[in-house]
Amino acid sequence: MSTSITRARPEALIIDKVTRRFGGVVAANALDFTVPQGEFLAVVGPNGAGKSTLLQMISGVIRPQEGEIRLGGRRIDRLHTEAINALGISRTFQTSRVFPMLTIRESIMVGTQVGLIGGGRTPRRYGPVTELISALLRLPGYRARVAAAEARAEEVMKMFGDRLWPRQNDQAFSLSYANRRRLEIARALVQDPDILLLDEPAAGMNPSETDELTDIIAELRRIRPGMTIVMVEHKLQVVRQLAERCIVMAQGTVIVDDTPAGALEDPRVIEAYLGTRRSAAAFGKVNADG
Amino acid sequence: MAEALNTKPLVSLTDIDVFYGPVQALFGVNVTVMPGETVVVLGGNASGKSTTVKTVLGLVKAARGDVLFDGQRVNGTPAYQMIQRGLGSIPEGRRMFSEMSVLDNLKLGAYVRRGESKGELDAQIEEALAMFPRLAERRNQVSGTMSGGEQQMLAMARAWMRRPKLLCIDEPSMGLSPLFVDQVYEILAQWKARGMTILMVEQNANMALSIADRGYVLKQGHVSVTGSAAELRDNDDVRRAYLGG
């Protein structure tokens, strides 16, 4: 019931004048924008612009020092990471954080645990001791829920074609870089989140792998149009193909907020990435003189 | 550098492979830096550009290939010894000794010169501070409380204290406002004009190519393009490396 209320709201995620400093370095400077429910938002910008810090704050890994983050009117920036996840925000990490010794199947099943015991979006189903006894005695109710979760995990694994499914019993540390990223995305997707945060999902993938991932996310968009996606990504063609809106960050602030096509043609963006031609020319002169 | 004698590279990487655990980061990379040259390594995220410089610094070990510095094979030499041999480093993300003052950071920059007289080192600290007036105002400030731009300047001044034969720089413009980027490059251009040899990794391609003599573009651990700064400036591959075409 509460989920239907959340979904009826026109805006899913509000970033309200959020600031975060590390010592004297400002990683997020009064960030202020709204992500409507169901939007695919891409966040781009050069290294050190504060993109990852933004995702860390939304997911509760680090806390903003000023400002608020709200989800459907509820303030979430003081909540613990796992509580934010239980509200329906799932994420991947910039440097993949897989569970090295767990198999692919086990890793994805970890994502289902919160749904299994309930809490957050769903009513609490199992208290700690009830779960302990249910697991120990393999009580039918618990077993049925685990079986349902397994089925869901299989469904998600199969979304990635023959990348994850045939390797489901391989341990995560033995996977290729690209497969670790897929595994992380699968672990997030199995939770059927309302908001999916992707931190550079295509980093380290070659062009064909990148295309493949782009297709998977596009397919996901088709199946779950209501899911909000916030994606930090350096590969701008991925952004062009997938996102509906693109925020460009530099030095902890939003410098452009537009459609991907508009944002990526904006001279300020090119400047942020490649530097200004004007001052570059000036140094060219110094160079020639020296 | 008018002498034609200097035909021997100061640094050369030959057919370098580097692995992080099971993941290969560099595939047969070749890079050379001649004395007095400024060379830039460009590339997108995870292209291996930082790894290239880290290989020179001895921070990562090449699984295959040769690393030569000053004519000697230095494969597997630990980083602190490479610094003693004459490298200077401005690390990615600046890496301040954040609980120490500006002055202490600068002193540590001259750690390998600790045998020299105190007067000489103090004089050089003053010289460094004169180069960066913003640091001079903050000489006793704890470095971690300074802004990103100020920290970048301190990292530069700290490396300069080493009087390096070769200065390795990893992403000097990362996270900086255009004003600071301009200042960083102004100083680099001055150093270059004074004959310093520089190997840098940079995302800000236009800026880097404005002071570089030559450049390499890395893509997924391979060198995809190499050429003079002027050639690279008009090369679409460079643009594509960042903006994805």
Next chain:
Amino acid sequence: MLELFLSQILNGVVIGFVYALIALGFSLVFGVANIINFAQGALLMLGAFLTFTMVRLGAPIAVAIPIAIVITTATGMLIERLALRPLQNAPYIAPLLSTLAIAIIFDAAAEMIWSAEIQAFPSPLSKYVVFVGSAYLTGVDFLIIAVSLGVMAGLMLFLSRSWMGKALRATAQDPEAATQMGINVPLMRQFSFGLAGALGALAGVLIGMYYMSVFPQMGIPYGLKGFAAALLGGLSSIPGAIVGGILLGIFESLASGYVGEGWRDVIAFSVLLAVLIVRPHGLFGNKSLDALGGASGATGGIPTTSVVASMAGATGRTKQRVLEAPLLVLLAVIALFALLPVLSGSNYLLQVGTQAAIYAVLAVSLTLLTGSAGVISIGHAAFFGVGAYAAALAGRNWGIPAEAAFLLAGIAAAVFAAVLYWPTIRLSGHTVGLATLAIGQIVYLVCLNWVDVTRGPMGIPGVQRPSLLLGIDMKSLTAQYWQALVVLAIAVIIAFAMLNSPIGRTWRAIREDRLAAHASGVPVSRYLVLVFLVSGFLAGLAGAQFAFLQNFVSPESFMIDTSIVLISMIVLGGLGNITGALIGGVLLAMLPEVLREFAEYRMVAYGAILLLLLRFRPQGLAGTR
């Protein structure tokens, strides 16, 4: 009344200065090498005993002390070189357990060399006394204060002025940047161990003079107190260490004055726990307590604690062979062992077999906690002890039948584990090891001192075995052996059920990457409490079986030695692997029987096995799961 108070405060301040010295050693190593050094206490003991020996051989004490300090410094640096530097890329628990193994080897070797007795320590200054009202200070007290203040001032100058000191601080703040300044970071780490050794030796000598005695087991308690002081002061500053040391000294001094001398250490270790719960950054500290976390920045701090991840990262090896027998095979093997009484009537064999079964249960219980959930527990003997006492008291004092006492012992140990280990939930990395060690010591000391209930060191005799079970007389040794095997079978079944359920999978996920587990919505605290409960329950069953086997319970069965033997067992077998735990448990339980003539070398052997395994086969015999 006021006089007692004043004199306790004075005593506390004086001994507090010594704690501050130990604390500084801890903080230095923690800061520079990023590990918690259990061997700090061993170095303290070594310094004290070297001085003691030289004086006994006729050297003047003023000559003996500097020589002892020099030797201890060198030993500290040698420990770093031999036991820690080779482990740079080893699994995260390796360096911690390695220093623990060193501590045990030193401890046991000292007992062999100098006997386990308390030795009189020369203290020429004790005869000078100055009265402060009715309280008094001796020459030793003044010496302690003067030496400590002098050393701390010197250390402060050294760290802020000298090149070496600056390099040490730089290494502590950012080792990678320090390397890029040309600083030899491994040498700095080694140097910090040397400095810690010097500080420890000095502290050991001062303690010897203060109490006019030394004993071989002094290392661990004083090491823990030094850590408590360091933690209280925030782990980062010299003034913090002084204040932490003095506060701790005053606390425990008041406790010994008003509650009883036996409670002195209980209070000290409880302060440690209280700080961990209430203010893990200490009173003044801002440093992260996470010994592995270091600079976290925007990437989120909590590091992986995976055994294999760190190994694969270092070696590029991506496959390991794991020996894991199915449940039915394990149960069949246990059933085979049940035939032993039929084949041989030797009481000796049955006794050893029962012991081995008890240790196997304990190893299974610990491998769930430390191996599967990644909570390094160096206090596991506590729950074994709680179970044993619960079973003993149930029969003797409360008239509960022995059959029910089993269940009671398990539940009591489970509840104790959940309550006592609760403070460790917020900790990660090596700090957990220290906290659990403190918990183990607290439970041991309470058993020793709470004479009304536990009868203290005399122990509880006459524990009645279960009389009748399914019509079988359970009083005989044969029956006890079978009973122990049944307990083992139950433990194995429970462990299997847990590990192969979503709960076990969640434990392993928490161990592998706690941050990723949080971000995947796993309520981490809940699952840690569950592992405390299950692991505690099994340890409690083992405790009850132990009480019934011995007919007697006393605190010395639950000393830290037992906890360390258990750690060695699960590391030997392979962390998180039940088959491995059984193999390791049985092998190491039999070891003292095999080496009967060398029984006194037992703890040295355990320490050495642990040390060599960590270095050469961190995945254990059967492999990690």
